[in-house]
Amino acid sequence: MNQFTFIGMAIMNMVNYGIDIKLLNKRQFKGGYAGFYISNQKAFEVATQDPSFFDVFVHEYCHFLQHNEDPNFFKKYGHCKFIQWLSGYQNQATDEEVDSWLMDGIMLEHDCEKRAINLIKKYKLPLDIEAYKKSANAYILSWWYAREFCRMPNNLNCVLDLVPNTIKNISFYRNKNNYLNVRQRFIDAK
Ligand SMILES: [Zn+2]
Numbered sequence: 799m800n801q802f803t804f805i806g807m808a809i810m811n812m813v814n815y816g817i818d819i820k821l822l823n824k825r826q827f828k829g830g831y832a833g834f835y836i837s838n839q840k841a842f843e844v845a846t847q848d849p850s851f852f853d854v855f856v857h858e859y860c861h862f863l864q865h866n867e868d869p870n871f872f873k874k875y876g877h878c879k880f881i882q883w884l885s886g887y888q889n890q891a892t893d894e895e896v897d898s899w900l901m902d903g904i905m906l907e908h909d910c911e912k913r914a915i916n917l918i919k920k921y922k923l924p925l926d927i928e929a930y931k932k933s934a935n936a937y938i939l940s941w942w943y944a945r946e947f948c949r950m951p952n953n954l955n956c957v958l959d960l961v962p963n964t965i966k967n968i969s970f971y972r973n974k975n976n977y978l979n980v981r982q983r984f985i986d987a988k
Contacts, residue, residue, distance in 0.1 A: 799921040799922060799923060800924060801852050801923070801924055804856075804921055804923055805852075805855060808855070808859045811862075812842055812859075812862055815840075815862075815866065816840055817840045817841070817842050817862065818839075818840055818841050818842065819842045819843075820841075820842070820843040820844075821843075821844055821846050822843060822844070822845055822846060823846055823847060824845045824846075824847055825845055825847040825848055826845050826848060827843070827845060829884070829885060829950070830949070830950050830952065831950075832844065832845045832848035832850065832851070832854045833845060833848075833854040833855065833857065833858040834858060835858045835859075835861040835862050835865070837861075837865045837872065837876060842858060842859075842862060843858075844858055850933070852923075852924075852925065853925060853930060853933065856914050856917060856918065856923065856925070857910060857911070857914050859917075860910045860911075860913040860914045860917065861876070861906075861910055863913055864876065864906070864909060864910060864913065871909065872906075874902070875902045875903075875905045875906040875909075876906055877902070878903065878906075879891075879895075879899040879902070880896065880899035880900050880902065880903040880941070880944075880945075881903070883896055883899060884944055884948065884949065884950070896945065897945070900941060900942070900945050901972060903941055904938060904941050904968075904971050904972060905968065907937065907938050907941065908938055908965075908968050908971055911934035911937070911938060911965060912965060914930070914934070915927065915930065915931065915934070915965060918930060928963055929958075931962075931963050931964060931965055932958045932961055932962075932963050933954065933958065934965060935961040935962055935963075935965070935966070936954040936957050936958055936961045936980075937954060938971045939961065939971065939976065939977045939980055940954060942974055942977035942978075943977065943981070956984065957980055957984055960980045960983045960984055960987075961980055
């Protein structure tokens, strides 16, 4: 299925559930995000000038699917308190709370990326699946970077050669050592 047919199908599916959809002519949103799905606001937005626009569209659509198809899972892990903390809210939170929100976020993103890869395969979408898996791995591990530096990294391209090209079990992403390992090899390669 080509990109346009898929986007049309996804939009119609979300319209049927009353989601407000915005495809905005910009490179990113405040905070460095290229897209988001916020369940309680029924908001789906993607920046069309991001170089990975279609990847981001598929990823955010998978957050909508998570919410729709597995509401209990989404309710448990999709509250994004970690993102609120990153944005400067929740600044009274203890380290233990932030660590537990980080684990929730990693859980949500890991499930989302698995869904995205299944969709890419199911609809034979015009995305390089090996490259997508690497980006997904770099992205999920980058949540540890965000925990360490209180912001998302600007660019993940520089670590794509340092992450696995297969999606691992959730325990891999919950283990901080796997992030530290990538970070160290990045520093060594400089
Ligand atoms: Zn996500």
